[in-house]
Amino acid sequence: MxxxxxxxxxxxxxxxxxxxxxxxxxxxxxxxxxxxxxxxxxxxxxxxxxxxxxxxxxxxxxxxxxxxxxxxxxxxxxxxxxxxxxxxxxxxxxxxxxxxxxxxxxxxxxxxxxxxxxxxxxxxxxxxxxxSSTASKVITITGSTGGVGSTSLAVNLGCELAANPKNTVVVLDLDLALGDADVYLDTIPEYTLTDVAQNITRLDLTLLKRSLTKHESGLYLLPRPVQLEDSKLVSTDDLQRVISLLKATFTHLVIDTSKSFNKLDMLAMDVADHVLMVTQLDLPCLRNVVRLMMSFERNDKLKNKMRIVVNRVGQGGSAISVKKAEATLGKEVYWQLPNDFRTMIEVRNNGVPLLEHAPKAPLTQSISQLAADLLGEAPVGEVAGKSRGWLGMFGKKAGATEEPAATEG
Missing domain, CATH: 3.40.50.2300 (Response regulator)
Structure with a gap:
């Protein structure tokens, strides 16, 4: 920044x-x-x-x-x-x-x-x-369980934000044990979160950027530690200092949390401007969201900035509708991402962002509009209803014959 x-x-x-x-x-x-x-x-x-x-x-x-x-x-x-x-x-x-x-x-x-x-x-x-420059924005993305697509959303949302030349964007992989944000970008990082946290008192802004991995899209990445035991070396104080430095350096910080909701994850949600809870339209995921939201009720600040993102909308076999999910959760669904399993498998295995691999795909366009909505910018197209996403953008129902779409991770 x-x-x-x-x-x-x-x-x-x-x-x-x-x-x-x-x-x-x-x-x-x-x-x-x-x-x-x-x-x-x-x-x-x-x-x-x-x-x-x-x-x-x-x-x-x-x-x-x-x-x-x-x-x-x-x-x-x-x-x-x-x-x-x-x-x-x-x-x-x-x-x-x-x-x-x-x-x-x-x-x-x-x-x-x-x-x-x-x-x-x-x-x-x-x-x-x-x-008069605006303060850095922090978007924390978490999941109701593993495999719902929170990492792929974090990486591809980061790439969407970085596509704007006015923005400088970094993704912080906070899943210290099993994080794989580097896989989605096909990178082999030289330094990790542990390296930065352990040397934070000696870093300046120039050295910080040299410690990050830069993707050709313009997105920077601070990945999880290589060794499993190194995950224990990052304290909440260390993370607070890392986040402060990243906020001072970049216009946007996207944090991909683990699914354990530990102290580091809770800190990442506490400092965020927006918290996106990624889920799917199945009973185990929705049940976890209910449990988590009940816990967050005690924290007004967190409760008010928590937004529900439903991933893989339109995939076959789901008997739960978005409307029924909202009734179960007692909270509106903020965004819907379409199901495109084949495309997401390709981008993950090739380490190429959606914006590069399939820029015109409904999923890519939905994430692009999500980025615009989070920033308060004018949407690309009309979005129908309060539960926004691909259905509103393209005017199609879940059963339409468009190629199915989804995020993995």
Whole structure:
């Protein structure tokens, strides 16, 4: 993602420094380049890392911090200085501004105050266009059971988003034991989620992209670990930092979860803007959706962004209609994907995205319109009814003679 502000911070107080780092982690357009616990060393840190912003917490020694600000402004005039202090004394604020600081924040730093200050700095540094850039969007895709097509949807939705030159898109394979997103793209990754998570404190934005696998479609992939035992090395804190860095780097992050709904999966759903629950029109799948939705009822935030996607609509042998499924679930079906088993087997075995292998197929067009709907863009065609997808787009019923279609994974 463009126009990310790179920060270096100095604060001798460990507690307040950790609090500031936690606050920065929640900001999409900020990357913590370096941290320092001594005023005496901070100028050297700035010289080595060359960040956009130097954040100076003054409370430990205001006089030494003031001297540091004056030195940094003279030595590194392109670095914007932001300061914080628990003191609201007018003379101190005036001195810091005269020394060259651009922003003054009161400790403890509130996230909204910090975000506003950084927005002003971004506007000065990148101009109005850069400061108004939209935040990264996270789409988390999960399944009601294995084999319902969540991975193929994640990969092909990512390719659809990446087809727009305005977007930069990455897929994160969070099925740490059995993930196979790399198979759908016919890639052999050099680095995995474990490598990135274990080295997150040493990564910058450039090194991050070098650690990802880039497909010719423009889609980036951060795959699951190679060794099964390495899946235990990724903690929720590690994943939170990886997600924050990916959000700061890409306009769209698509996360393919496992089906175990563990702590990592729940974190991926919690940080998402949209959560797509993929299911099929059979009793075991729908029963699992009911159970999961009952659990999610306790989390209003998650409940409100959860959307049901029915895959393989129109496949033979299903006695359950979409209408009956909605009655069972007590929730509208958000999207329907048509059944095209043969095409999906071909794209999976050949490692080629639908957009390349079968761009005119109803399934490809349905995923394309799904991408547009998630982004709030104008649909390609008229979509009939609230339960959208291929039936609305093409005006055909499930029993029509169109080639059957579906996603695997």
């Amino acid at each position: 463009s126009n990310v502000l790179r920060l270096a911070i100095v604060d001798p107080n460990d507690a307040s420094r950790e609090g500031l780092k936690s606050t920065l982690m929640g900001l999409d357009t900020v990357w913590l380049e370096a941290e320092c616990s001594r005023y005496a060393f901070f100028a050297d840190v700035l010289g080595q890392t060359n960040p956009d912003v130097g954040f100076v917490a003054m409370d430990s020694n205001p006089d030494e911090a003031m001297a540091l600000i004056e030195r940094v402004v003279q030595q590194y005039p392109k670095i914007t200085i932001l300061v914080s202090s628990s003191s609201t004394d007018g003379s101190l604020i005036l001195r810091t501004m005269r020394a060259g600081a651009k922003e003054f924040l009161t400790q403890p730093v509130r996230p909204d105050d910090l975000a506003t200050a950084l927005q002003r700095i971004s506007r000065l540094r990148f101009g109005a266009e850069g400061s």
